[in-house]
Amino acid sequence: MKDRFLLLLYMLALVLLASLSSIKYLLLFLFLLLLANAISLRGNFRRAIRPPLFALFTAFFISTPYALWTGHYSYALLLTLRVLNLTLLTLLVLRNINLYLAFGFSKTLSQLLVLTSSHILLYRRVFSEFKDSLRSRSPEGPQRRDMINFSGGIGLYFFDRALRDSEEVAKAMKSRGFYID
Amino acid sequence: MHVPDGFIAPQVFLPAYGLVIGLALYGFKRFKENLNERSIPYLATLSAYAFVLSSLSLPLPGGTSVHGMGFAPLSILFGPWTAYLCMCLVFLLQAVLLGHGGITTYSVNALAIGFVGSFCAYGVYSLLTKRKYATFLSGFISTLASALFMSVVLGIHPYLFTDVDGKALYFPYPLSITIPLLLTSHIPVALVEGLLTQAIVSFVRRRGFEG
Numbered sequence: 001m002k003d004r005f006l007l008l009l010y011m012l013a014l015v016l017l018a019s020l021s022s023i024k025y026l027l028l029f030l031f032l033l034l035l036a037n038a039i040s041l042r043g044n045f046r047r048a049i050r051p052p053l054f055a056l057f058t059a060f061f062i063s064t065p066y067a068l069w070t071g072h073y074s075y076a077l078l079l080t081l082r083v084l085n086l087t088l089l090t091l092l093v094l095r096n097i098n099l100y101l102a103f104g105f106s107k108t109l110s111q112l113l114v115l116t117s118s119h120i121l122l123y124r125r126v127f128s129e130f131k132d133s134l135r136s137r138s139p140e141g142p143q144r145r146d147m148i149n150f151s152g153g154i155g156l157y158f159f160d161r162a163l164r165d166s167e168e169v170a171k172a173m174k175s176r177g178f179y180i181d
Numbered sequence: 182m183h184v185p186d187g188f189i190a191p192q193v194f195l196p197a198y199g200l201v202i203g204l205a206l207y208g209f210k211r212f213k214e215n216l217n218e219r220s221i222p223y224l225a226t227l228s229a230y231a232f233v234l235s236s237l238s239l240p241l242p243g244g245t246s247v248h249g250m251g252f253a254p255l256s257i258l259f260g261p262w263t264a265y266l267c268m269c270l271v272f273l274l275q276a277v278l279l280g281h282g283g284i285t286t287y288s289v290n291a292l293a294i295g296f297v298g299s300f301c302a303y304g305v306y307s308l309l310t311k312r313k314y315a316t317f318l319s320g321f322i323s324t325l326a327s328a329l330f331m332s333v334v335l336g337i338h339p340y341l342f343t344d345v346d347g348k349a350l351y352f353p354y355p356l357s358i359t360i361p362l363l364l365t366s367h368i369p370v371a372l373v374e375g376l377l378t379q380a381i382v383s384f385v386r387r388r389g390f391e392g
Contacts, residue, residue, distance in 0.1 A: 011284075018285045019191050021350050058185050066353040075348050079187060086186035090284060094277055103273075117274060122229075159384070162229060166222035174218065 003102040010093040017085050023074065026081035033088040040095055055087040056080065118169060122162060184290060184335065186283025188352045190342045193334065197288035204296060205269055211262035220259070223390055227255045228267040230381070232274060235294070249370055250294055250327065253302040253320035253378040258385060261303040268295030289334055298327040302378075320378030324371035325364060332356070332363035 020026055063076040104110050134150055216224075231251030251271075256264035269291045276284050302323035309315035336356030339349045354362075 014186075014285050015191050015195065018187065018189075018194070021344070055185065059187065062188070063353070066349065070348070070353075072346070072348040075353065078350070083185065083187035086283060086285065090186070090277075099277060113270065113274075124233075156384070159226065159230065159381075162226045163222055163388075166225045170218060170221045170225075 003097045003099075006093065006097045007102045010089070010097075013089055014086060017082065017089060020082070021078065023078055023081060026078070026085055029085050030081060030088070033085060033092065037088055037092050040092055051091055052084060052087050055083045059083040114169075114173070118165075122165070184283065184286040184331070184352075186285045188335070188338075189286045189289055190338060190351045191285075192342070193338070194285050194288050197292055201269065201288045201291045201296075205266060208262035208266050211260065212266045219390070223385060224255070224259065224263070224267060227251070227258070227381070227385075228271055231255065231268060232271045234377070235271065235275065249374050249377070250298060250324060251374075251377070252294060252298045253306075253316075253323055253374065254381040254385070256299040256302040256323075257306050257316060257319060257378070257382055258390070261299040264299035264302070265291075265295045268299060289331070293331040293334065294327045297330045298323045301326040314379075316379045316382050317375040319375075321371045321375035324374045325367055328363045328367040328371075329360065332359040335359045335363075 017026075017029060020029075059080045060076075063079040067073050067076040100110060100113060103113060130150070134146070234249035234251040250268075252264050252268050255267050259267075272287055272290050272295065276287055302319045305322045306315050306319040309318060312318075333356065335352045336354065336359035338352035339355050342350045344350060
């Protein structure tokens with residue numbers, strides 16, 4: 001119940017932040033969100049730095065040509081502040097709620113959520129392993145053909161493996177009383 | 182094609198949320214008809230495939246990004262409603278796990294890629310079902326249809342949301358930039374999408390699953 005309530009509050013805060021066009025208020029919210037994130041992270045900043053950096057990069061990439069083209073330089077600041085605020089709010093909320101509980105109103109949805117996210121974790125690990133193995137086998141850098149052949153073969157192998165794994169997970173969930181509602 | 186947080190106005194994303202939720206509630210009934218012990222693993226695997234494919238993106242200077250999507254195999258094998266719901270789930274996980282595509286822009290992403298893409302893929306496949314390249318064309322055309330829908334949604338922002346000085350408040354580029362940019366940049370993606378759709382649907386059918 002707590003997780004669903006927090007999710008609802010988060011959605012309302014998102015709408016509020018997305019509606020703001022005043023740089024003064026956005027700066028105030030940014031200060032509050034930075035403070036809240038610093039307290040919530042307790043010094044562990046390293047793993048939390050990537051999403052805000054990515055958001056900043058995207059905002060810069062989109063707003064800068066427009067600001068230079070039209071001379072509306074404050075647009076770049078407005079967009080950057082809004083994007084940063086929304087990203088920091090999302091990071092703060094996601095650290096403090098359990099998504100599986102928040103979306104647990106349907107058993108079928110939860111089942112699919114568990115299965116899909118378990119695959120995503122597997123695929124992400126496989127992707128980084130694929131990059132490492134290709135790098136270690138090609139000291140002078142892999143050719144384009146090597147990359148296509150290797151990724152095609154490994155992709156098919158893991159697609160097949162993921163299918164077998166999900167069959168097993170689905171059976172395991174069913175045997176533990178997780179029926180389709 | 183994912184739009185990050187901060188670029189879409191609440192006047193657009195809130196009604197779009199209403200539409201996404203309404204469609205999802207109706208689609209959920211159709212979705213449950215497709216579910217059984219045999220189909221769930223395929224659904225999960227193809228949803229994860231869509232997740233991976235749409236996570237690998239390149240940003241575009243005129244706005245948003247370019248990436249594959251992976252909804253066409255889901256739509257061909259399970260029908261458009263199931264594909265739509267799976268894509269809604271994929272975007273949700275992307276937004277919360279990777280920060281890829283935003284929560285505020287989730288509804289527009291879900292409509293453009295999940296709804297328009299899935300229904301277009303199914304429609305093209307159903308029309309050309311006896312033809313040799315139906316699966317390829319389904320992936321190819323539906324990818325471009327999604328890109329076109331997204332470019333229109335983004336491109337109307339500078340006409341609707343500006344301040345008194347004419348400065349854009351949300352997405353800044355007009356239709357004359359978004360439509361050609363998103364469509365041309367998605368042609369190579371649509372070709373790859375078509376080929377992957379063909380390969381995956383054949384692979385799944387070879388395993389004896391017809392959907």
